[in-house]
Amino acid sequence: MATTLALVGNPNVGKTAVFNALTGLSQTTGNYAGVTVSRTYGTLHLGEIKVKLADLPGSYSLAARSPDEVIVVDVLLDQQTDEAPITGIIVVMDASNLERNLYFLSQLIELKKPFIVALNMMDIADRRGIKINCEALSKALGAPVVPVRAHKQQGFSTLCKAILALYQGDLKVSSSVGCTFPESQIQAVAGLAALLKSCEDKLGRTVPLPEVGRILIDAGGYAEKRIVRRLGPDFVKTLAEYREAAVENGASLPAQEAKVRYGWVKEILAASVTQPDPRKHSRSERIDNVLTHKLYGTVFFIGIMMIVFQAIYSWSGPVMDLVDGTVGVLGAWVGAMLPEGMLQSMVVDGIVAGVGSVLVFLPQILLLSLFVALLEDCGYMARAAFLMDKLLGWCGLSGQSFIPMLSSFACAIPGVMATRTIYDRRDRFTTILVAPLMSCSARLPVYIIMIGAFIPQTKILGTPFTLPAVVLFIMYGLGIAVAVPVAWVLKKTVFRGEKPPLILEMPSYKVPQVQTVIKKVYREGKDFLGRAGTLIFAVTIVVWALAYFPRSASIDEIYAVQRAEARAAGLSQAALDQRLTALDNLEAGDYLRHSVLGRTGQWIEPVFRPMGWDWRIATATIASFPAREIIVATLGTLFNMGADVNVESEGLIATLRGATWPDGRPLFNIPVALSIMVFFALCAQCGATLITIKRETGRWRWPALAFAYMTVLAYTGSTITYQVASLLIPGV
Amino acid sequence: MIMRTLDQLKPKESGVVASLFGVGDTQQRLLEMGVSDGAKVEVLRFAPMGDPMEIFVRGFHLTLRKSEAALVQLEG
Numbered sequence: 001m002a003t004t005l006a007l008v009g010n011p012n013v014g015k016t017a018v019f020n021a022l023t024g025l026s027q028t029t030g031n032y033a034g035v036t037v038s039r040t041y042g043t044l045h046l047g048e049i050k051v052k053l054a055d056l057p058g059s060y061s062l063a064a065r066s067p068d069e070v071i072v073v074d075v076l077l078d079q080q081t082d083e084a085p086i087t088g089i090i091v092v093m094d095a096s097n098l099e100r101n102l103y104f105l106s107q108l109i110e111l112k113k114p115f116i117v118a119l120n121m122m123d124i125a126d127r128r129g130i131k132i133n134c135e136a137l138s139k140a141l142g143a144p145v146v147p148v149r150a151h152k153q154q155g156f157s158t159l160c161k162a163i164l165a166l167y168q169g170d171l172k173v174s175s176s177v178g179c180t181f182p183e184s185q186i187q188a189v190a191g192l193a194a195l196l197k198s199c200e201d202k203l204g205r206t207v208p209l210p211e212v213g214r215i216l217i218d219a220g221g222y223a224e225k226r227i228v229r230r231l232g233p234d235f236v237k238t239l240a241e242y243r244e245a246a247v248e249n250g251a252s253l254p255a256q257e258a259k260v261r262y263g264w265v266k267e268i269l270a271a272s273v274t275q276p277d278p279r280k281h282s283r284s285e286r287i288d289n290v291l292t293h294k295l296y297g298t299v300f301f302i303g304i305m306m307i308v309f310q311a312i313y314s315w316s317g318p319v320m321d322l323v324d325g326t327v328g329v330l331g332a333w334v335g336a337m338l339p340e341g342m343l344q345s346m347v348v349d350g351i352v353a354g355v356g357s358v359l360v361f362l363p364q365i366l367l368l369s370l371f372v373a374l375l376e377d378c379g380y381m382a383r384a385a386f387l388m389d390k391l392l393g394w395c396g397l398s399g400q401s402f403i404p405m406l407s408s409f410a411c412a413i414p415g416v417m418a419t420r421t422i423y424d425r426r427d428r429f430t431t432i433l434v435a436p437l438m439s440c441s442a443r444l445p446v447y448i449i450m451i452g453a454f455i456p457q458t459k460i461l462g463t464p465f466t467l468p469a470v471v472l473f474i475m476y477g478l479g480i481a482v483a484v485p486v487a488w489v490l491k492k493t494v495f496r497g498e499k500p501p502l503i504l505e506m507p508s509y510k511v512p513q514v515q516t517v518i519k520k521v522y523r524e525g526k527d528f529l530g531r532a533g534t535l536i537f538a539v540t541i542v543v544w545a546l547a548y549f550p551r552s553a554s555i556d557e558i559y560a561v562q563r564a565e566a567r568a569a570g571l572s573q574a575a576l577d578q579r580l581t582a583l584d585n586l587e588a589g590d591y592l593r594h595s596v597l598g599r600t601g602q603w604i605e606p607v608f609r610p611m612g613w614d615w616r617i618a619t620a621t622i623a624s625f626p627a628r629e630i631i632v633a634t635l636g637t638l639f640n641m642g643a644d645v646n647v648e649s650e651g652l653i654a655t656l657r658g659a660t661w662p663d664g665r666p667l668f669n670i671p672v673a674l675s676i677m678v679f680f681a682l683c684a685q686c687g688a689t690l691i692t693i694k695r696e697t698g699r700w701r702w703p704a705l706a707f708a709y710m711t712v713l714a715y716t717g718s719t720i721t722y723q724v725a726s727l728l729i730p731g732v
Numbered sequence: 733m734i735m736r737t738l739d740q741l742k743p744k745e746s747g748v749v750a751s752l753f754g755v756g757d758t759q760q761r762l763l764e765m766g767v768s769d770g771a772k773v774e775v776l777r778f779a780p781m782g783d784p785m786e787i788f789v790r791g792f793h794l795t796l797r798k799s800e801a802a803l804v805q806l807e808g
Contacts, residue, residue, distance in 0.1 A: 061764040065757065099790040100766050130791075220757065252755040258763035262771070262790075275791075284793070285776070294780040386795050390781035399784065399795070501758040501800045502784055503765055506793035 002084040004041075004052045005167060006076060008108065009092035010101055011058035012379070012507035014120040017150035018092050019055045020515050022159075046160055051167050052084065060100070060505075062107045062214060063254075064222040066420070073223070076111055077208045088166040089115040095125035095132055095147070096282075096508065098273060102265040103258075105141070109178045110210050114171040116162045117145040124508060127283070129276035136272035142174030151513055179264040185256065188246035189213050195238070196227070203230050216242060217253050284379075284508040292383055301387055304380075308371045310469045319363040327356030342548070349637055350544030355537055356636070362525060364448070365410075365441040369524035370517065372410045377512035381406065382504060389502055395484040396491030398422075398502045401431040405483070408438035409476070410524060412689040415440075416696055424500030430490045432696060433706050434483040436689050439476045439681055441528070442629040446680045447475050449632060453653040454673040478681045482713060494705075535627055535687075543623045543634045546597035555594065559587040592638070611679065611715075612672040612722040614661060621679065628685035671725035678721040683714035736808075738773060738787070739801035746774035747806035758800055766790035767804055 007022075009015040019027075023042025040055040056072050064070035071080075078085045091108060093101040108115060117137075125132060138145040144162040148155035165171055193212045200206060207215070207227070214223040216239070228235050243253055251259070269275075290296050331352040338344040375381055381403050389399030400422050408415030415435040422428040439447075451468045458467045566579045592598050601615030608618040620634035632652065639655045659667040684690065690703035697703075741747060749771045752759045766789050767773065774788040784797040 063760065063764065097790075097792045100792060103764065103766065218760070219755075251751075252759070254755070254760040254763055255752065255768065258768040262766065262768055279788075288777075288786075288793075292777060292779070292786070298780050382795070386779050386784060386786065389784050389795075389797070390779060393783075499799075501761060502795065502797050503758070503761045503800060504795040505765070506786060506795055 002052065003087040003167075004054050004084045005088045005090055005163065006054045006056050006086045007090045007092060008056045008072065008076070009058060010060055010094065010097075010104055012505060013058070013092050013094040013097075013101065014150045015058055015092040016055070016516055017513050018090075018118055018120060018148065019053065020513075020519075021150055021153050021156060022163075023053055044160070044163065046164050046167075049164070049167070051163060053090075054083075054086070060104060062104075062210070063218045064214070065218075066222055066425075070222045070226070073211060073214065076108075076113070077211060079205070079208070079211075086113065087169070088171070089113050090118060090163065090166070091115055092118045092120055095119045095122045096128055096130060097121075098125075098130075098132070099262075099265055099269060102268055103261050106179050106261045106264055107210075109141075110213070112173050112210075114166055114169075114173055115143050116159075116166050116171070117141065117143060118150075118159055119145055119147045120150050121508075122147045123149055124282075128280045131274040133272045137268070140177075140268045140271045142177040143171065151511070179260050181260050182248040182256065184248050185216075185246040185253075188242045189216055191245075192216055192239075192242050199231060203227070215239070216246060217257050219243065219253070282508065284506075287509050288383070288506070291380070292386055297383075297387060301384065304375075306465070306469075306473065308368070310465060311367060311371070314466075314469070316363040316367050320360050323360045323362070324356075327352060327359065331356065345548060346541070346544055350540055351537070355533075355540060355633065359529075360445070360632075362528060364444050365528050366521055366525050368441050368444070369410050369521045372407060373517045373520040374512050375406075376403075376520075377510075377516055379507045379509045382506050385502075385504060386506065393499070395487040396499065397427060397430060397487055398424075398500060400502060400504065401427065404431050404435055405438055405480075408435040408440060411440050411442070411527075412436045412438065412686065413692045416689065416692050419696070422500075426491070426495035426497050427500050429697060429702065430487050430495050432693055433490060433702065433709075434487045436684050436686065436693075436706060436710065437479045437483045437486065437682065439479045440686075441524075442627065442686065443475075443680050445629050445632045447472055447677055449635070449652060449656070450673040450677050453656050454668055454670055475677050475681055478678065482682060482717075486709065486713075535630075539623060539626060539630050540633045540637065543597065543620075543630075544637050546600075547592055547595045547638060549595060551591065552594055555587065555590050559583055559590075597638075610719045610722065611675045612726070613675070614667055616659075617667075617672075617676065621676075621685075625685045626687045628680060628683070631680070670729050671722050674725050675718045675722035679714045679718035681714075682710055682717050684710035736806045737802050738767075738775075738804035738806060739785070739798040741773075741775040741806075743775050743777050746772060747808070748772050750805045750807040753803045753805065759803060762796070762800065762804065765794055766792075767794070767796075773804070773806075 007015060007019050019040070019042060022044045027040055027042040042053050042055065044051040044053055054075065056075060057069075059069060059072050062073050064073055074080050075083060076086055076089065089108060089111070091105055093105065105117070119132070119134065119137075122132070132147075134145045134147055144165070146155060146159045146162050148159055189209070189212055192215065193207070193209055196203065196207045196212060196215075211223055214221065215227055218224060219239075224236075224239065247253055247256060291300055331348050334352060335344060335348045338347060375384075384406065385399035385402045387399075388402045392399060392401055401419075404415045404418040404422070406415075407418050412435050415438065416432050419428045419431045419435070422431060451471050455468045455471050459465075460467060460470055562583055563580060566576060566583065571579065593602070597619055598615070601619035604622075605613075605615040605618060608615075608621075613621075616638045617635075620631050620638055623634045624630035635656065636652050639652070639659055656668055657666075661667055684707045690707060693703040693706060694700055735750070736747065738747065738749075749767060749769055751769060752762060752767070762768075771789055776786045776788055776793065778785045784795050785801060786793055786795050787801075788794075
């Protein structure tokens with residue numbers, strides 16, 4: 001039978017780095033049944049033997065407060081029925097932070113499964129003057145302890161030997177190691193276990209002893225809730241009696257647990273570790289003296305954010321031009337290969353123009369994910385939470401919401417999923433509902449197009465920043481500015497209640513690991529291309545078809561007559577060519593207006609007039625409700641179909657600049673560009689995000705609420721922007 | 733006797749945890765993170781806007797708000 005070894009540990013101990021070093025590229029990801037915690041499996045090759053490893057989410061304790069946290073307990077106790085049984089545990093610990101790491105280990109030991117310890121970050125411990133006697137530690141824990149340096153891949157041959165022994169069942173569970181709880185608590189656990197055993201029919205399973213312990217200790221925790229749901233609310237009273245009996249002398253049960261465990265940890269440390277006295281100030285601390293400093297820290301934070309935006313806007317330029325040029329050449333080449341007609345139009349106007357204009361943004365999306373991954377991996381994110389907590393507190397959220405919010409700048413989907421680290425349900429749901437307001441990478445194409453086409457390249461006086469970068473910064477700021485009142489209102493109405501705590505580890509700074517960063521960037525890029533290849537591709541074809549059909553014979557006739565007249569008029573060759581090209585464009589425009597899309601668009605145009613939009617912008621926007629980056633594709637398709645298809649694509653920006661109202665006035669100006677950007681900044685045009693919200697919250701009402709409030713905001717905000725900007729900016 | 737609580741310490745000051753006020757989720761999280769009886773805690777700094785605060789406890793750095801720190805009674 002297939003068995004699995006589990007990799008567990010506190011957050012920030014380098015668990016992922018160890019996992020990467022052990023399994024290389026042979027990793028698969030997915031979700032656990034029923035919850036959205038991602039599970040990652042990998043295979044470790046030990047000669048002929050293949051060992052399956054499961055990378056479990058980092059946790060500080062087995063006390064679960066949410067369905068997602070209970071996953072670690074369930075997997076380790078083989079309660080996830082569709083998973084292969086866990087026959088051994090690899091515990092990754094931070095050598096420079098042993099005390100708290102050992103607290104978690106004391107809980108893991110009680111699972112009564114064989115384990116080994118991978119002691120990471122020995123170099124940092126060394127630098128801080130912490131001397132660890134691994135042999136003594138191994139003896140005290142009754143398990144192998146292997147020092148490793150995951151980032152440098154040191155110590156892995158020894159670790160692999162230990163893993164092999166673990167896998168082959170050579171390691172035995174030592175019964176003498178572990179905490180000794182007061183007799184009252186042991187009695188209570190035994191009593192509760194017996195009671196739960198008698199209810200097995202109702203529960204549908206045998207509750208393992210370690211879980212019984214959690215049910216007893218964690219008042220209001222997830223383990224308790226799961227049992228109460230099956231056994232009814234009366235069980236709460238029974239539990240309370242057991243809890244009262246379990247406490248030895250007046251303290252609370254969790255306090256008693258912490259006392260016993262940290263007492264045990266102290267013994268282990270005394271036997272194996274010497275700490276310097278007084279402690280050495282770490283490098284992280286010296287960095288933090290600057291980076292979380294009242295003044296410098298704030299300046300640095302704003303500076304970092306500005307640099308990110310400037311970089312996205314200007315550094316990716318050359319690569320984008322390259323992609324854009326390639327797409328243009330490809331379009332012309334394919335166009336020349338195909339006979340004129342429907343197929344040519346579909347391929348050139350529909351597919352190449354549509355998908356191509358989305359592909360152009362891959363460099364920027366990769367660059368942004370790179371920044372987010374770097375900030376996450378080096379440990380700065382926790383500092384950002386520290387700096388921003390008070391600010392977020394004003395809208396009723398905590399610094400913990402900052403990380404999901406910041407991730408949402410890359411994409412709301414990982415952002416919404418990252419809210420799982422927020423303990424408080426109300427906080428979590430509020431964060432989920434405002435996360436889509438953050439300007440994700442899919443909005444970037446819209447900003448880039450609009451800014452590139454209509455915002456002048458002027459330098460802001462006395463700064464290295466240009467006006468386009470500042471407008472981009474403002475667009476990103478808009479999402480935040482709107483999220484604050486929205487979150488505040490949500491916390492005052494739908495999610496009213498006490499403010500949840502902020503208790504957050506500040507991990508040591510470390511040099512980001514190349515492999516981890518690359519993997520994150522790669523995943524973002526792959527997802528983006530996946531969307532471009534499927535959803536965007538499909539929508540592009542549908543939009544093209546709606547804009548192409550019906551082909552009315554009468555239009556064809558009118559223009560055939562006009563062409564014949566032009567040829568018969570005896571014009572010079574140059575004049576005739578010009579006239580024929582003009583007729584082609586007029587014909588294409590007529591077809592578009594008479595198409596299904598054109599008619600529908602014109603019918604609803606009045607709704608979008610207050611925002612300064614014509615039916616083409618409106619139609620492109622509506623077509624991009626499944627995924628907002630489609631706007632670029634549909635704009636490309638819609639505005640290209642009014643132009644001569646045989647001319648090499650001159651780029652969407654030039655096409656948009658040349659677009660006009662029927663009376664010849666330019667369609668786009670700064671107010672229109674701004675109103676489009678504001679609409680996209682505020683609107684929930686992302687089916688995938690809405691589906692993710694449903695998955696994370698369990699109900700359709702939350703994505704529905706997000707969609708409704710964001711659409712209203714987008715329409716109102718966009719209208720106000722256009723109207724105000726039209727008044728303020730002279731000459732339009 | 734008026735007991736000091738963690739939120740009353742200034743940067744660079746330290747104390748030893750005597751006990752936590754009350755029972756609940758916040759307290760349990762603090763306990764798990766090592767803010768429990770007998771732990772030495774040192775205040776490192778306060779955030780630019782005065783809250784939250786960063787402390788050094790059991791060998792690592794922890795951020796918590798003053799409102800949470802007010803639950804932590806110190807010895808002496």
